[in-house]
Amino acid sequence: MALLSEELKAWIGREAHYPAREELGRASIRYFALALGDDNPLYVDDGYAREAGYPSLIAPPTLICETCQYAHRPPDEDGYIGHQWKLPVDNCRLIRAGNEYEFMRPVLPTDRISVTWTLEDIIERGRSGGGTQLFVSSVARFRDAAGELVAVNRETIVYQPLA
Amino acid sequence: MIRPTKTLQDILSGEKLPALEHTFTLVDLVLYGAATWDWNRMHYDIEHTKRLNLRAPVIDGQEFGAFFARAALEWAGPRALVKRLAMRMKAMAFAGDTLRAEGEVERIRDGAVVLTQRLTCGERLVAEATTELRLP
Numbered sequence: 001m002a003l004l005s006e007e008l009k010a011w012i013g014r015e016a017h018y019p020a021r022e023e024l025g026r027a028s029i030r031y032f033a034l035a036l037g038d039d040n041p042l043y044v045d046d047g048y049a050r051e052a053g054y055p056s057l058i059a060p061p062t063l064i065c066e067t068c069q070y071a072h073r074p075p076d077e078d079g080y081i082g083h084q085w086k087l088p089v090d091n092c093r094l095i096r097a098g099n100e101y102e103f104m105r106p107v108l109p110t111d112r113i114s115v116t117w118t119l120e121d122i123i124e125r126g127r128s129g130g131g132t133q134l135f136v137s138s139v140a141r142f143r144d145a146a147g148e149l150v151a152v153n154r155e156t157i158v159y160q161p162l163a
Numbered sequence: 164m165i166r167p168t169k170t171l172q173d174i175l176s177g178e179k180l181p182a183l184e185h186t187f188t189l190v191d192l193v194l195y196g197a198a199t200w201d202w203n204r205m206h207y208d209i210e211h212t213k214r215l216n217l218r219a220p221v222i223d224g225q226e227f228g229a230f231f232a233r234a235a236l237e238w239a240g241p242r243a244l245v246k247r248l249a250m251r252m253k254a255m256a257f258a259g260d261t262l263r264a265e266g267e268v269e270r271i272r273d274g275a276v277v278l279t280q281r282l283t284c285g286e287r288l289v290a291e292a293t294t295e296l297r298l299p
Contacts, residue, residue, distance in 0.1 A: 028198075035198035036226075037185060038233050042241050051165045052241040053299075061236075061245040062228045068200040079202040096224040100249040 168240030
């Protein structure tokens with residue numbers, strides 16, 4: 001049976017918007033750098049960052065693409081609060097295939113970052129072991145308080161039917 | 164005084180980046196989950212991952228992006244900016260695994276340097292990335 005039903009195709013083009021709830025904040029930046037074991041002074045030292053040409057300390061580039069700070073709701077049964085489509089697909093394992101990030105400028109602790117997710121496409125492809133699986137492509141656009149684009153994250157998740 | 168930043172004139176095609184290696188402990192996974200507001204039990208709950216037939220909590224694949232970016236920026240210096248980073252997942256990695264990021268300059272294009280990067284756990288390829296940096 002085809003996985004890509006008409007019901008599922010109707011999801012293509014859907015959007016979900018998460019408005020900024022606060023500034024990104026110095027604590028979020030320092031915490032992220034600590035978690036990575038990254039001692040780059042650009043992420044904690046204003047003086048160093050200014051000397052390098054930035055208005056203040058900056059966030060590690062991938063932070064805003066990785067954090068779920070934009071979300072504000074209780075964790076689901078698996079503990080997750082970030083964006084997910086919750087597509088009507090049963091008995092599938094979700095596997096991250098890849099991410100493509102594009103960065104327009106460094107993000108500052110004072111930035112208020114809103115996120116809009118768009119479900120761009122769903123493709124059904126054959127699997128090497130037989131059967132098919134779904135490739136779900138989404139794009140997240142990150143904008144500052146002025147509405148300027150600061151980063152884009154294109155993400156592909158594979159929905160693989162469980163045996 | 165800040166560290167120097169590489170310029171396009173400093174760089175040779177094929178030049179290798181210093182390897183970046185880290186053993187991801189369960190504490191590291193908990194730290195990363197908390198720092199990214201991602202409390203998915205896959206990344207710390209040992210009983211939960213056993214039920215999913217996984218050998219240990221799974222390192223969040225998105226963290227590989229941060230690791231690739233860190234390796235690239237430590238090499239290039241503080242005034243370098245990541246313009247693009249495209250990564251492809253090849254295998255899962257787990258709490259306790261030691262991951263090693265290696266890479267080299269693939270080419271210089273339109274004033275930017277394009278790197279090819281790999282993340283491995285021993286002989287196992289975990290992820291690959293193409294990373295484009297803008298240099299001053």
